[in-house]
Amino acid sequence: MVSYVVKRIAGIIPLLLLGLTLTFFIMRLAPGDPTTKYVNPEFDPELRQEMMQKFGLDQPLPVQYWRWLTAFLQGDFGVSFDRAQPVSNVVKRAIGNTLILSSLALGVSLLFGVLLGMLSAIKQYTRFDDLITVGALFLYSMPGFWLGLMLILLFSLVLGWLPAGGMKSVNYDYLSLGQQIWDRISHLILPVFVLAAASTATTMRYMRASMLDILRQDYIRTARAKGLPERIVYAKHAVRNALSPVVTLFGLSIPFLFSGAVIIEIVFAWPGMGRVMLTSILQRDYPVAIAVTAIVFAMVLVGNLVADILYSVVAPRIRHQTHQAS
Amino acid sequence: MCKKAVILLSALTLIIFWTCSQNNRQNNVEWVTLSDGQRIPQGGTLVAGVISDVKSLNYYVAESRLAQDIIDLMFLSLTTINPDLKTFSPLLAKSWEFSDDRKTLTFHLRDDVYWWDGEKTTAEDVAFTHRIITHPEVTWSGKSWKEHIENVEAVDDTTVVYQFSRVYPYQLMDAAEGVILPEHLLQDVPSGEFLTADFNSHPVGNGPFRFSRWEQQQQLELIRNEHYYEESKPHLDRIVFRIVPDRTTLITQLQAGEIDFVEDMSPRNFQQTKQNFKDGNSDIKIYEYLGRNYDYIAWNTIDPDAYDPNVHATVESFDQIPNPYFADKRVRQAMTYAINRDLIREAIGYGLLIPMHGAISPILWAHDESIPEIPYDPDEARTLLADAGWQDVDDDGLLEKDGRDFRFTIKTNTGNVRREQTCTLIQDMLKQVGIQMEIQLLEGLTFFNSLRNKQFDAALSGWSVALKVDYAPIFHSQAALKGYNFTAYRNPLFDSLNREAAVASDTEKAKKLWSQVESLLLEDQPYTWLYYMKSGHGLHERFKGVRMDHRGAYLNLEDWWVPVEERKYWVSRAQL
Numbered sequence: 041m042v043s044y045v046v047k048r049i050a051g052i053i054p055l056l057l058l059g060l061t062l063t064f065f066i067m068r069l070a071p072g073d074p075t076t077k078y079v080n081p082e083f084d085p086e087l088r089q090e091m092m093q094k095f096g097l098d099q100p101l102p103v104q105y106w107r108w109l110t111a112f113l114q115g116d117f118g119v120s121f122d123r124a125q126p127v128s129n130v131v132k133r134a135i136g137n138t139l140i141l142s143s144l145a146l147g148v149s150l151l152f153g154v155l156l157g158m159l160s161a162i163k164q165y166t167r168f169d170d171l172i173t174v175g176a177l178f179l180y181s182m183p184g185f186w187l188g189l190m191l192i193l194l195f196s197l198v199l200g201w202l203p204a205g206g207m208k209s210v211n212y213d214y215l216s217l218g219q220q221i222w223d224r225i226s227h228l229i230l231p232v233f234v235l236a237a238a239s240t241a242t243t244m245r246y247m248r249a250s251m252l253d254i255l256r257q258d259y260i261r262t263a264r265a266k267g268l269p270e271r272i273v274y275a276k277h278a279v280r281n282a283l284s285p286v287v288t289l290f291g292l293s294i295p296f297l298f299s300g301a302v303i304i305e306i307v308f309a310w311p312g313m314g315r316v317m318l319t320s321i322l323q324r325d326y327p328v329a330i331a332v333t334a335i336v337f338a339m340v341l342v343g344n345l346v347a348d349i350l351y352s353v354v355a356p357r358i359r360h361q362t363h364q365a366s
Numbered sequence: 367m368c369k370k371a372v373i374l375l376s377a378l379t380l381i382i383f384w385t386c387s388q389n390n391r392q393n394n395v396e397w398v399t400l401s402d403g404q405r406i407p408q409g410g411t412l413v414a415g416v417i418s419d420v421k422s423l424n425y426y427v428a429e430s431r432l433a434q435d436i437i438d439l440m441f442l443s444l445t446t447i448n449p450d451l452k453t454f455s456p457l458l459a460k461s462w463e464f465s466d467d468r469k470t471l472t473f474h475l476r477d478d479v480y481w482w483d484g485e486k487t488t489a490e491d492v493a494f495t496h497r498i499i500t501h502p503e504v505t506w507s508g509k510s511w512k513e514h515i516e517n518v519e520a521v522d523d524t525t526v527v528y529q530f531s532r533v534y535p536y537q538l539m540d541a542a543e544g545v546i547l548p549e550h551l552l553q554d555v556p557s558g559e560f561l562t563a564d565f566n567s568h569p570v571g572n573g574p575f576r577f578s579r580w581e582q583q584q585q586l587e588l589i590r591n592e593h594y595y596e597e598s599k600p601h602l603d604r605i606v607f608r609i610v611p612d613r614t615t616l617i618t619q620l621q622a623g624e625i626d627f628v629e630d631m632s633p634r635n636f637q638q639t640k641q642n643f644k645d646g647n648s649d650i651k652i653y654e655y656l657g658r659n660y661d662y663i664a665w666n667t668i669d670p671d672a673y674d675p676n677v678h679a680t681v682e683s684f685d686q687i688p689n690p691y692f693a694d695k696r697v698r699q700a701m702t703y704a705i706n707r708d709l710i711r712e713a714i715g716y717g718l719l720i721p722m723h724g725a726i727s728p729i730l731w732a733h734d735e736s737i738p739e740i741p742y743d744p745d746e747a748r749t750l751l752a753d754a755g756w757q758d759v760d761d762d763g764l765l766e767k768d769g770r771d772f773r774f775t776i777k778t779n780t781g782n783v784r785r786e787q788t789c790t791l792i793q794d795m796l797k798q799v800g801i802q803m804e805i806q807l808l809e810g811l812t813f814f815n816s817l818r819n820k821q822f823d824a825a826l827s828g829w830s831v832a833l834k835v836d837y838a839p840i841f842h843s844q845a846a847l848k849g850y851n852f853t854a855y856r857n858p859l860f861d862s863l864n865r866e867a868a869v870a871s872d873t874e875k876a877k878k879l880w881s882q883v884e885s886l887l888l889e890d891q892p893y894t895w896l897y898y899m900k901s902g903h904g905l906h907e908r909f910k911g912v913r914m915d916h917r918g919a920y921l922n923l924e925d926w927w928v929p930v931e932e933r934k935y936w937v938s939r940a941q942l
Contacts, residue, residue: 072815079814081832081839084510085848091505094561123582124422124561133582189614196622204619207584210413210606214937309610311583319418324811 045349052341056334060112063333064105067326073097074121074324095121108330118327122319127327130316131335137207138312142301144228145235146293153240154286157247158279164252173248176241188234188307195230203227205309231308235301239293246289251282284351291347295339394938395930398598410928411604411935412909415616415625419583419609424566425545426499426506431830432629435920436607439588440571441545444473444492445538449915451833452731454538458487458546458572462538471528471541472521478595479572481548487572489520494549503557511543535871536834545571574600574924578942583609589942600924601911603939620650623934626906629919630657633716633784636902640717643907650904653914656729657901660722661785661828662893663776663792665692665701668854670821681843684854690767691774691823692853696754698891702740704747704799705792711897714787722898724884725841727831729916731873732880737888747799758800765800773802777816778826780807785826788896817852825852826896835880836868841892855892908932 075088092098117127160172196204209223255278263273302314320328396408420433445454459473479487496518499506517529528541551570555563569577575588586607590600608625610616617635619625642648672687692698711719723739726732756765756772765772778785789805796803816822842861845851867879903919911925
């Protein structure tokens with residue numbers, strides 16, 4: 041097991057470098073550069089050259105690549121052109137905010153997805169099952185930004201129950217501790233719900249299908265035949281095995297934790313990674329764009345690894361196979 | 367029975383307590399008397415919603431107009447510009463005078479302005495600011511403002527002298543451009559690190575509002591500077607800028623009362639909000655004035671497919687690669703005749719778009735009302751096109767010349783609904799005179815890049831009006847090589863007329879010359895000027911004493927105040 045993990049991690053590093061190298065060059069293929077935005081009669085065109093020099097963009101591309109690579113390997117992400125501060129500051133701030141939002145959303149979607157999927161499999165073809173299936177399909181097909189806007193209209197403008205966006209209120213610093221906690225929570229409810237909605241639906245459908253599959257297995261019939269109560273049959277024998285596709289899904293969702301949900305973050309004015317990524321690309325802020333890509337890239341690879349490892353933990357059949365193979 | 371009494375009693379106590387605390391709040395309010403005798407309360411919070419965060423709180427790094435507005439609240443400039451956009455009023459400088467040869471400008475500073483840390487603002491700060499922002503390693507995007515200033519020297523604490531290399535009409539404007547920075551806090555910052563200095567996120571200024579905190583991409587908070595030189599100002603205690611990147615969410619927050627102020631509403635929201643306020647259904651009052659922006663269509667005079675910047679490196683070489691459609695002046699004129707600009711303004715303007723006849727913006731002193739607008743006249747357009755050789759020979763509804771159909775693509779940036787809709791309307795108008803126009807929407811910087819590299823036949827873009835009246839940066843033939851003359855418009859007469867007008871020091875003479883320039887551009891039509899934009903801002907009506915005009919929305923923020931009974935946020939000054 042350990043040697044398997046080490047091998048996998050060793051395999052990640054060249055992949056990561058290759059991916060970042062590709063990103064580096066693809067970014068430069070996009071028309072324009074960080075100084076293209078200065079279209080302003082009061083901006084002296086000569087100054088563009090000075091700026092390019094200051095950013096190091098006047099060098100040939102291979103030189104730029106080498107400089108970037110050596111700095112990057114030493115953990116130096118450079119300075120953001122667009123925000124006039126070190127890239128690490130920009131990313132650090134955004135990562136925390138995104139993690140709060142996306143880990144809650146992932147947790148919510150797993151919890152409800154598994155629970156509802158299980159229940160609708162157990163109650164297959166009942167009215168409950170139909171309701172859940174239709175509901176899931178509805179949420180799954182709804183574009184997130186639209187759902188978000190509709191909920192904002194309903195809960196902030198019409199009902200006035202929840203804030204329309206941001207992480208906290210204007211008066212946050214002058215509230216009591218209890219009020220501050222509620223303030224934080226109330227700002228999380230809508231974005232977490234919208235972000236979790238679609239993935240809850242997916243998880244639920246996976247869980248339902250997998251559960252139905254398991255319930256047809258012989259050993260479940262055996263468990264029932266030996267007189268175990270239904271509750272034990274489901275909880276002890278069926279669910280654990282039915283979880284394996286969900287675990288894969290979970291592993292694959294890990295990069296999403298960091299990349300954030302670009303559109304949802306913008307609709308709810310949430311200062312996270314999604315916004316950083318979008319503006320850095322639109323502004324040709326190469327150092328930030330590549331740092332964000334690096335994080336997402338690493339997370340995709342790590343997510344896959346985690347999924348594989350979890351898979352072997354949850355589904356004993358896989359574990360046996362890897363042992364036999366090694 | 368007993369239980370009921372207890373509940374009643376506690377409810378009563380609560381109510382009394384609540385009213386008391388309300389009274390208490392109101393009793394604690396400080397009142398001041400304005401110069402016109404009006405007594406107004408101090409305190410209150412303004413929450414402004416903005417689409418994007420600022421880059422920096424250093425004027426010379428920040429670049430965006432919003433950032434400059436915010437920085438102007440915290441830092442004083444030497445002077446402040448008057449509504450004519452030509453003359454200036456005192457601010458940090460009490461007075462100023464030119465030497466007889468007009469090459470030396472002397473400012474006399476106020477003696478009572480202090481940085482928040484207690485140091486006095488002196489002439490040394492002014493001289494230092496000039497030194498640092500013109501340093502070769504500092505890439506301030508507005509550097510060209512200072513190019514004719516040779517030297518700035520502090521004579522004593524309150525006197526500073528500007529030496530110019532030449533005499534021209536905008537010497538005072540150039541000298542006064544930008545805020546003054548504190549020398550004692552920035553002198554040790556190496557010029558190479560000016561861009562990323564810690565000062566830029568924790569500034570120390572001397573303006574009416576002082577920096578409180580900046581949570582990037584979330585909110586920026588300013589509080590009242592209690593040591594501002596104008597006593598009892600500002601009246602408001604706190605200004606919060608909330609960053610809300612989505613326009614729909616922004617407007618919803620305004621309507622829900624989470625924010626009080628939104629700049630530059632979309633035409634549709636503008637009209638709705640205006641109507642709602644009139645009907646008494648909304649507390650959001652509209653402030654509107656002539657803004658600084660306009661849209662135009664640029665007609666490329668050279669062929670984008672044949673253009674190679676390495677081969678065509680002189681103005682003369684452009685003559686070898688004429689654009690098959692728009693190199694001919696008659697065609698450009700015909701396009702303007704064929705585009706019904708009244709209809710565009712009515713269809714998508716919602717009252718925010720006004721006519722723009724020619725190159726010179728209506729907010730500028732050089733603008734000439736008497737210059738006629740080119741009317742909408744499709745018949746005239748057809749005649750002009752026929753004169754230029756464009757005729758529908760094969761009767762397919764499309765004009766042809768030398769076997770080539772009149773079919774071109776207009777480019778504009780995606781995400782700008784106004785421009786997208788305008789393109790669609792124009793597409794239909796041109797079809798009626800036998801021209802087929804395709805629309806291509808490009809991502810922002812990709813679009814700018816194709817403008818710069820002249821990779822377009824026609825482009826719908828816009829300009830923000832520069833305060834100096836000078837069309838050389840966008841129409842001078844030399845600016846076609848390196849600059850913003852995207853259409854490669856070339857007319858030696860324009861070049862010389864514009865130069866003459868730009869240096870004329872006598873206003874009346876200059877005005878006449880500018881009218882000639884404008885007429886010439888109208889005749890040549892390098893652009894079709896589509897419309898000029900009004901700014902429409904929404905502000906909660908509880909704010910009083912508000913004055914806004916084309917110079918900006920935060921012009922007199924230090925004068926804004928809120929009646930006590932309408933105050934929304936109760937934060938005592940001790941808590942700030």
